[in-house]
Amino acid sequence: MAPTAEHGSAPYPVIRPMLATVGPLPGAAEEAAWAFEVKWDGARCIVNTPGDGTIRLVTRAGNDATTTYPELGPLGAQLHGRPAVLDGEVVVLDAHGRPDFELLQRRMGVVNPRRTARLAMEYPVHLVLFDVMYLGGSLLGTPYHERRSVLSGLRLRGANWSAPAYVAGHAQQAWQASLQGGFEGVVAKRLASAYLPGVRSPEWRKTKHLQTLDVIIGGWTEGHGGLTGLPGSVLAGVAEPAGLRYVGSVGSGLSDRERQELARYLGVIPLDRSPFVNAVDVAGAHWAEPRLVAEVAFTGWTSAGRLRHPIWHRLRPDLTHLG
Structure with a gap:
């Protein structure tokens, strides 16, 4: 069982991000059992909330990034009511709407409030949410497709965050769409996969366009x-x-x-x-x-x-x- 931590008035579990292995896309014979998402060129971010309207952002390395990305603070209002832990990727989009890691690097690690406020205006981040691991109770053992259904039901939409849908069972369609969109690649996730904190699992595969x-x-x-x-x-x-x-x-x-x-x-x-x-x-x-x-x-x-x-x-x- 994941350890818990206190933040605000309610507890939530401390959950490390699950990681993908490098590998080819599932073939035609098995693709029906997989979901396909865009691979975003950004920085992994775990969103924690005790349900009181505040959030705490934690990087893959375990560092607190809440003050680094102040424009994500209002997300807490949409998550008000129940303690929750969500998984996502922080990106900065270029003029064509594509993730630009160079622009994101200008935001990473900055904690000075005045500077982060200025950078938030110049290079606003966008948080792409793609999983929910806790919502008033653990969802770690819940299959991926059910967790995604829960995430969709939260209706999280804002100027600086979204929860894009995935494509199920159509590897090549997802591959071509990500290629045409100028994205980094595709992440394939087995529809029945549990969420394994801190584990690099073959149940998730990442394939880059090279x-x-x-x-x-x-x-x-x-x-x-x-x-x-x-x-x-x-x-x-x-x-x-x-x-x-x-x-x-x-x-x-x-x-x-x-x-x-x-x-x-x-x-x-x-x-x-x-x-x-x-x-x-x-x-x-x-x-x-x-x-x-x-x-x-x-x-x-x-x-x-x-x-x-x-x-x-x-x-x-x-x-x-x-x-």
Whole structure:
């Protein structure tokens, strides 16, 4: 049983968020048993209320974010009456109505009341609610589809929060809709799944939309610990008419064998200056002649023109850059 905590005049259970595993969408033979939601590019948030019209917001790390997002305070009035615990994601939407994690980062961790009030006007957050784990009593063992029915019945609608519906049994429809909408991906949740606090469960699966890009390696940074002397990450660029433009460093996904291979290749093509036409904002860079081409996967572009969440796929010896 989850531990309880007091807040205001009534108790509610302290519940850690359930987490999804990375995996493919359920196939046609099993998709009827699954629900599909948009994967939001934001920050997980647990909403707690003792039922007195106030709320307490807690991040995935367990930090109190109530004062960070003051525009979510009025949600408490809609939850007035019964102690409740809900699950959701805090996002900041761009001009096209799509989540922008860079904008959200300007809000995260800020606790000064004057500053949070100003930021709430400049970059208002939106809380996407997708589960309810407690409502005057525990719903942890209640199947997902029943919890969602309870959540829908609360009719939580406001300028800064909503509880979007899910799609049941239509994986590809959800996938295409999220792709066309410019969202990060899809989260599949088994309709019969219980809510398992703090557990990364295969009953929930997340699948991201990934783009691939061939980039030119113009340098590298040294790894730490057991990777001393080897590339911890490579400095990636794309060829443009003005020259090679730096688009970010890529280290995630590199195997030990690939790091050793890259060390051998980069060791024979050192350069005494940056090959990039724009600034490279990393410390300890080792430059290299921009000859090696690699394929990377990423989820999108930042406003600064950098790759978002880049992952190394493979070296492309068939595409050696000669320009």
